[in-house]
Amino acid sequence: MPVAPAGTALAGGTDGPRALRPLLDIVLDALTTGAQDRSGPLPPGGPNAVARTVRDACLPLLPEQGAGPHAALRTLVHTLAAGAADPADPHCAAHLHCPPLALATAADLAASALNPSMDSWDQAPAASELEALTARALAGLVYPAATAPDALVTTGGTESNQLAVLLAREAPRPAHPTEPLRIVCGANAHHSIHRAAWLLGLPEPVTLPTPDGTLDPATVHTCLAELTGRTGPVLLTATAGTTDAGAIDPLPALADLADQHGARFHVDASYGGPLLFSDTHRSVLTGLTRAHTVTLDLHKLGWQPVAAGLLAVPAPATLTPLAHQADYLNADDDTEAGLPDLLGRSLRTTRRPDILKIAVTLKALGRQGLGDLIDRTLAAARTFADLIDAHPGYELHSRPTLTTVLFRPIGADDTALAAIRRSLLIEGHAVLGRATTPTGLWLKATLLNPHTQPGDLTHLLKLVEGHTPR
Numbered sequence: 494m495p496v497a498p499a500g501t502a503l504a505g506g507t508d509g510p511r512a513l514r515p516l517l518d519i520v521l522d523a524l525t526t527g528a529q530d531r532s533g534p535l536p537p538g539g540p541n542a543v544a545r546t547v548r549d550a551c552l553p554l555l556p557e558q559g560a561g562p563h564a565a566l567r568t569l570v571h572t573l574a575a576g577a578a579d580p581a582d583p584h585c586a587a588h589l590h591c592p593p594l595a596l597a598t599a600a601d602l603a604a605s606a607l608n609p610s611m612d613s614w615d616q617a618p619a620a621s622e623l624e625a626l627t628a629r630a631l632a633g634l635v636y637p638a639a640t641a642p643d644a645l646v647t648t649g650g651t652e653s654n655q656l657a658v659l660l661a662r663e664a665p666r667p668a669h670p671t672e673p674l675r676i677v678c679g680a681n682a683h684h685s686i687h688r689a690a691w692l693l694g695l696p697e698p699v700t701l702p703t704p705d706g707t708l709d710p711a712t713v714h715t716c717l718a719e720l721t722g723r724t725g726p727v728l729l730t731a732t733a734g735t736t737d738a739g740a741i742d743p744l745p746a747l748a749d750l751a752d753q754h755g756a757r758f759h760v761d762a763s764y765g766g767p768l769l770f771s772d773t774h775r776s777v778l779t780g781l782t783r784a785h786t787v788t789l790d791l792h793k794l795g796w797q798p799v800a801a802g803l804l805a806v807p808a809p810a811t812l813t814p815l816a817h818q819a820d821y822l823n824a825d826d827d828t829e830a831g832l833p834d835l836l837g838r839s840l841r842t843t844r845r846p847d848i849l850k851i852a853v854t855l856k857a858l859g860r861q862g863l864g865d866l867i868d869r870t871l872a873a874a875r876t877f878a879d880l881i882d883a884h885p886g887y888e889l890h891s892r893p894t895l896t897t898v899l900f901r902p903i904g905a906d907d908t909a910l911a912a913i914r915r916s917l918l919i920e921g922h923a924v925l926g927r928a929t930t931p932t933g934l935w936l937k938a939t940l941l942n943p944h945t946q947p948g949d950l951t952h953l954l955k956l957v958e959g960h961t962p963r
Contacts, residue, residue, distance in 0.1 A: 500562035504606035513606065516566060523567050527574020534585035535578040537921030543576050578924055583942050583949035584956070587926035589736065589764055589790075591941040593798040600853035601798050604846045611646075611844045613822040614833045620846040621833055627852040632805040634769045634860075635787050639807040644789070645815075645838055646848050647802035650763030651685040653788035654730075656804050656815075656840065657759045658689040660786060661728040663814035664757060672725030677716055679703040679742065681735045683761055698730075704931050706738050706891075710746040717754040727756040733778060734764025737928040737937070739895035741765055744780030751783075758783065763790035763802070765895055771864040774871060777894070785811065794867060794896070794941065797850055812837060866943040870896050874940045877950045886958060890935050899928055899935040902961040907934040913960045923956050 497503070502512035536543050550572045559565065579585055581592035609617035611624065624646060632642035647653045662674045676698035678686050690698050699720070701712050708731060720727050729751045731742040744760065751758035760781055766789040768774045769781075781787060791801040806812060816837040818825070823834040836842075854863070874893040881889045881900045890899035901910055910927070914936060917923040926937035936957065 498562075500559070505608065509606055516562070517602075519563055519566050520570050523570035524574045527571045527577070528579065530571075530575040531577065531579070531921070533921045534582035534924050535918065535921050536576045537919070539919040547572055547576060581942065583945040584923040584953055586938040586940055586942075586953070587924040589793040589939055589941070591793055591796050593792075594796045594854060596857055597797050597850040597854050600850040604849045607846075609846045611838070611846055612835055612842045614835060617835075617846060620849065621835055623852055624838075624846065624848040625833075627848050627855065628803065630855065631789065631803055631851075632807075635766070635789070635805040636782050636807045638782065641809060642805065642807050643809045643812065644803045644805040645812065646844075647804055647839070648800040649792065649802035650683060650761060650788050650790045651688070652840075653763070653790070653802050653804040654683060654685040654759075654761055655689040655692060657730075657761075657786040657788060658686070658693060658695070658728065659840075660806075660811060660814055661726065661757045661759065662693055662695065664726065664785075664811075666726045672723050674726045674728055675699060675720055675723075676728045676730060677701065677713065677720065677756070678730040679708040679732065681706060681708070681737070681740065681742075682730055682732055683736060683763070686730055686761070706735065706740040706930070707732075708742045708747060710743055710750060713747060713750050714753075717750055717756055721754040721756065727754070728759060729756045730759045730761065731784075733760055733762035733766060733781065734895050736764070737897075737930070738891070738899055739764060739893060739897035739939075741777055741894055744778065744783075746780075748780045748783035757785050759786045759788075760784040761788045763788050764793050767791065767794040767863070768867060768895075770860050771867040771871075772861075773864070773868050782807075791851055794870065795851075795854075795863070796866065796941075796943075797854065800847055801851055815840070869943040870940060870945075873943075873945045873950070874898055876947055877938060877940065877953075880947070880950055880954060884954060886961070887954065890930065890932070896940040898938045898940070899930070900938070901935050902957065905961060909962050910934045910936060912962075913957060916960045917956060923953060925957070 503509055504513055550568055580590045609620040611617050611620060614621050628644040628646060629642065632644040636642035645656065673695055675696060676686060676690055678698050679701050681703040687698055699716060701708060701716060717727065729747060731744060731747045733741045748758055762781060765778060768778055787805045789803040789805060791797045792799045795801060819836060823836050828834045874896040877898050878889055878893055881887045886902055887900050888903050914925050914927055917925060926939060928935050928937045
């Protein structure tokens with residue numbers, strides 16, 4: 494077979510790596526020069542300046558005659574890198590947007606090149622088995638005493654939470670229910686819980702106040718006592734790592750209440766779940782194993798490229814409602830003959846083998862290696878809190894539970910805080926988030942880089958100080 498030109502060569506097969514190699518050199522060079530041109534956590538100038546730069550570099554994007562593969566690849570990758578918000582920069586700390594491990598990123602290249610589709614075994618023979626093994630291993634962290642725990646691979650916390658609500662809606666219930674599933678959550682819950690209720694045609698969740706950042710068991714008890722007098726099922730949702738402050742709901746007490754009132758219990762541990770890798774910090778997740786479903790998200794505190802979500806369950810039977818049959822993908826006679834049925838592993842049909850990068854990371858680092866990254870990142874958050882506490886010009890909201898630190902210059906009102914954050918963004922100096930609490934607006938630093946040094950954090954405070962009105 495003749496060798497195809499670079500622009501139309503395929504990534505798979507025996508010739509694929511040879512076609513990829515020179516293109517990867519171009520990509521790596523463009524990533525390097527783009528980061529050098531940016532020289533900070535994000536490009537300066539704000540949305541209009543970035544949009545103008547992208548247009549000038551990349552248009553036209555559908556020319557009559559192509560620019561050629563090397564030129565197109567170099568131009569667009571360089572432009573993307575130069576205009577990126579780079580979570581590997583220690584001053585890019587606004588969101589749960591992690592810097593991925595180079596190891597996981599390299600593995601993800603293989604997934605893209607081979608392009609298995611995880612909706613039937615004959616499209617992904619090895620990938621389907623790897624997914625099953627890896628998902629079970631991670632589910633075993635959540636449910637160590639379970640006989641056969643399992644997990645579904647998802648695009649992230651939002652999809653996992655939606656699946657958890659769906660499974661609660663479809664779970665066995667009283668013989669003649671007269672009311673739909675009711676969801677009870679805190680005001681601290683991720684917005685995907687409310688969106689899941691809307692998507693599934695359920696009533697608006699009962700949202701309990703969380704003035705201290707977490708659910709109060711007494712308030713939950715009162716609510717569940719009122720709801721469980723009905724004939725419809727109830728789902729109590731807790732959070733292990735809120736997006737605003739990284740707070741963790743009192744899981745053991747909430748599990749007790751769910752048992753007492755016959756409610757189903759789901760924990761959104763998208764942020765905090767990876768603490769299970771750490772011998773030092775895993776105890777803060779006590780009670781997690783009592784949940785019927787648990788959301789995990791390894792593109793947060795797991796250093797995976799997007800997407801890397803999971804929904805863990807204590808037994809495969811929990812997933813039975815997701816079973817689905819399409820003759821061209823999982824014909825009954827094929828399943829009976831031993832071909833694995835993958836359609837019940839997701840609500841999606843075509844999906845990529847996101848498990849590969851996760852499996853490579855787990856195999857390479859082990860639980861202790863990942864636990865060390867967790868410990869280092871949490872230590873950086875505590876160091877940052879100490880620096881803020883010791884600084885006469887700053888106020889610390891609270892000691893961090895995970896890696897989120899809320900702070901603000903003393904005397905700065907909400908308008909000034911918002912302006913400080915935007916100024917840092919527009920100038921390209923720092924990416925900080927914002928969080929609104931009962932005590933007003935706070936700047937939010939979400940630290941996810943395990944290699945962040947105290948000097949990086951001291952400099953971040955100086956950047957904020959330099960933009961604080963006098």
